[in-house]
Amino acid sequence: xxxxxxxxxxxxxxxxxxxxxxxxxxxxxxxxxxxxxxxxxxxxxxxxxxxxxxxxxxxxxxxxxxxxxxxxxxxxxxxxxxxxxxxxxxxxxxxxxxxxxxxxxxxxxxxxxxxxxxxxxxxxxxxxxxxxxxxxxxxxxxxxxxxxxxxxxxxxxxxxxxxxxxxxxxxxxxxxxxxxxxxxxxxxxxxxxxxxxxxxxxxxxxxxxxxxxxxxxxxxxxxxxxxxxxxxxxxxxxxxxxxxxxxxxxxxxxxxxxxxxxxxxxxxxxxxxxxxxxxxxxxxxxxxxxxxxxxxxxxxxxxxxxxxxxxxxxxxxxxxxxxxxxxxxxxxxxxxxxxxxxxxxxxxxxxxxxxxxxxxxxxxxxxxxxxxxxxxxxxxxxxxxxxxxxxxxxxxxxxxxxxxxxxxxxxxxxxxxxxxxxxxxxxxxxxxxxxxxxxxxxxxxxxxxxxxxxxxxxxxxxxxxxxxxxxxxxxxxxxxxxxxxxxxxxxxxxxxxxxxxxxxxxxxxxxxxxxxxxxxxxxxxxxxxxxxxxxxxxxxxxxxxxxxxxxxxxxxxxxxxxxxxxxxxxxxxxxxxxxxxxxxxxxxxxxxxxxxxxxxxxxxxxxxxxxxxxxxxxxxxxxxxxxxxxxxxxxxxxxx
Ligand code: SF4
Numbered sequence: 001x002x003x004x005x006x007x008x009x010x011x012x013x014x015x016x017x018x019x020x021x022x023x024x025x026x027x028x029x030x031x032x033x034x035x036x037x038x039x040x041x042x043x044x045x046x047x048x049x050x051x052x053x054x055x056x057x058x059x060x061x062x063x064x065x066x067x068x069x070x071x072x073x074x075x076x077x078x079x080x081x082x083x084x085x086x087x088x089x090x091x092x093x094x095x096x097x098x099x100x101x102x103x104x105x106x107x108x109x110x111x112x113x114x115x116x117x118x119x120x121x122x123x124x125x126x127x128x129x130x131x132x133x134x135x136x137x138x139x140x141x142x143x144x145x146x147x148x149x150x151x152x153x154x155x156x157x158x159x160x161x162x163x164x165x166x167x168x169x170x171x172x173x174x175x176x177x178x179x180x181x182x183x184x185x186x187x188x189x190x191x192x193x194x195x196x197x198x199x200x201x202x203x204x205x206x207x208x209x210x211x212x213x214x215x216x217x218x219x220x221x222x223x224x225x226x227x228x229x230x231x232x233x234x235x236x237x238x239x240x241x242x243x244x245x246x247x248x249x250x251x252x253x254x255x256x257x258x259x260x261x262x263x264x265x266x267x268x269x270x271x272x273x274x275x276x277x278x279x280x281x282x283x284x285x286x287x288x289x290x291x292x293x294x295x296x297x298x299x300x301x302x303x304x305x306x307x308x309x310x311x312x313x314x315x316x317x318x319x320x321x322x323x324x325x326x327x328x329x330x331x332x333x334x335x336x337x338x339x340x341x342x343x344x345x346x347x348x349x350x351x352x353x354x355x356x357x358x359x360x361x362x363x364x365x366x367x368x369x370x371x372x373x374x375x376x377x378x379x380x381x382x383x384x385x386x387x388x389x390x391x392x393x394x395x396x397x398x399x400x401x402x403x404x405x406x407x408x409x410x411x412x413x414x415x416x417x418x419x420x421x422x423x424x425x426x427x428x429x430x431x432x433x434x435x436x437x438x439x440x441x442x443x444x445x446x447x448x449x450x451x452x453x454x455x456x457x458x459x460x461x462x463x464x465x466x467x468x469x470x471x472x473x474x475x476x477x478x479x480x481x482x483x484x485x486x487x488x489x490x491x492x493x494x495x496x497x498x499x500x501x502x503x504x505x506x507x508x509x510x511x512x513x514x515x516x517x518x519x520x521x522x523x524x525x526x527x528x529x530x531x532x533x534x535x536x537x538x539x540x541x542x543x544x545x546x547x548x549x550x551x552x553x554x555x556x557x558x559x560x561x562x563x564x565x566x567x568x569x570x571x572x573x574x575x576x577x578x579x580x581x582x583x584x585x586x587x588x589x590x591x592x593x594x595x596x597x598x599x600x601x602x603x604x605x606x607x608x609x610x611x612x613x614x615x616x617x618x619x620x621x622x623x624x625x626x627x628x629x630x631x632x633x634x635x636x637x638x639x640x
């Protein structure tokens with residue numbers, strides 16, 4: 001099934017063993033002075049071992065004042081080179097090739113990070129940022145061009161195999177390219193030719209400093225998806241100019257900060273959604289073209305290459321989810337690949353909060369050393385209560401360490417609440433994690449006891465050495481008059497298919513679960529109203545997830561009533577208060593309750609002091625996101 005992805009290819013003089021690329025992803029793992037850390041090196045080393053053809057590092061600042069994140073890599077000073085040399089050496093030890101991505105954030109940063117006012121081609125505030133940038137003078141433009149060249153030379157000396165210049169995602173070079181951000185009237189603004197000048201002069205300066213044979217990749221946002229921004233017809237012209245200036249490959253991404261949901265796309269965006277743009281670029285250049293954009297499966301990568309729409313495939317989040325993807329694909333072990341599910345919780349979700357990235361499905365991403373699974377010194381009998389994702393994860397890690405593991409699930413299948421989370425529109429991919437976890441339990445010989453609730457009697461009779469409580473959460477039922485009527489159902493029961501609802505439905509609670517349940521029902525032809533106490537709905541959702549969910553609700557005419565408190569439910573109606581006025585919705589067939597959950601941890605209370613080691617994880621400890629549940633499950637597996 002897979003041949004083309006494993007065909008070698010050259011970028012300039014650089015020979016790559018296959019066409020699978022880890023694209024740049026900011027990790028926030030580096031020191032604030034731009035030097036790289038052991039954590040950052042171990043993270044890349046894992047991907048080098050995993051068999052990727054090319055690894056491109058995260059955006060690496062060429063100027064301290066051009067940093068966009070506190071803990072990002074930098075190459076603005078010779079002092080930073082030694083740490084980068086250690087990185088390239090470790091990647092090369094495993095036969096990997098590594099390029100560094102060079103960038104300047106321009107207006108997409110803030111003085112809270114750089115200590116100075118941001119700069120840009122024009123003094124226009126980015127819609128997502130708080131500060132208006134200062135317009136760069138021509139002298140400053142020339143200085144930044146030199147800084148790109150100097151950083152590229154440092155990269156070459158530090159052992160990188162290539163450099164990539166970041167001209168996409170709304171950063172400084174992109175700001176010059178785009179009429180969305182560039183309103184200059186000198187030779188760096190106005191016409192397309194003028195707007196490309198900054199990028200061309202950077203390539204020329206880099207080429208002058210690194211020499212003829214050192215590969216230069218260039219990343220662009222082929223389409224910005226903003227009013228007045230770059231279109232594919234613009235970027236086709238730009239790509240030809242970049243090739244002529246000396247670029248050896250074009251890396252085709254999409255979006256800017258304002259359209260972040262198209263830079264790092266959630267599951268609502270189709271796989272390979274931007275491949276067609278790469279294909280357009282490929283028609284007009286003769287250098288290799290790299291496609292990217294929610295390609296999480298090597299089979300999709302293969303078919304994009306076979307369709308001749310690109311020459312290489314970037315699979316960023318797929319590499320966070322499973323660093324071993326190329327090796328597994330090469331060995332035909334496609335079933336063993338742990339896929340990225342497009343949840344955007346651990347990667348961009350954390351980065352947008354200023355945190356270091358991780359991955360929901362793979363808690364060891366970025367913790368390669370800390371989460372290394374070593375054999376246990378002594379084999380123990382470990383019991384896990386609850387077959388949701390946290391329970392399964394803890395069982396897997398404990399079993400990998402050599403323990404005898406028994407997993408107890410009171411229901412008739414594994415997956416818990418995660419199975420329900422996969423029901424709403426665009427969420428089906430969540431099931432791939434359940435399938436993967438189940439296969440691992442099987443492979444590792446974990447004893448799974450379905451339809452069996454772990455209780456004190458079992459513990460007393462079996463006497464395990466350690467018990468992990470992963471019993472999850474149960475829905476919270478508010479104290480509203482009429483809540484016990486037969487027409488009132490829980491969102492969880494609707495999603496599980498246990499309760500049918502009529503044509504007209506009111507969902508009480510506009511958090512992620514309520515809004516997704518509303519979308520699920522509206523997509524199945526129901527007339528739906530959401531009533532939410534707070535000023536907005538989906539406050540607990542990742543921004544990109546929220547964007548597409550609100551769009552879906554709007555397209556399906558779901559009525560959203562915010563800042564409202566439900567007062568009474570009667571047969572056929574619901575009464576709520578908004579702005580001190582009582583209102584009623586009539587002809588309601590069903591009311592769906594989705595006002596949150598509370599931990600289900602009664603077993604933990606009962607077992608206190610009765611077992612040698614007792615660990616509670618996930619929602620059973622405190623109701624949070626799946627990201628925390630998976631990580632705690634992993635930690636528990638290491639701790640027993
Ligand atoms: Fe993919 Fe979610 Fe992991 Fe991000 S956190 S890489 S979206 S699985």
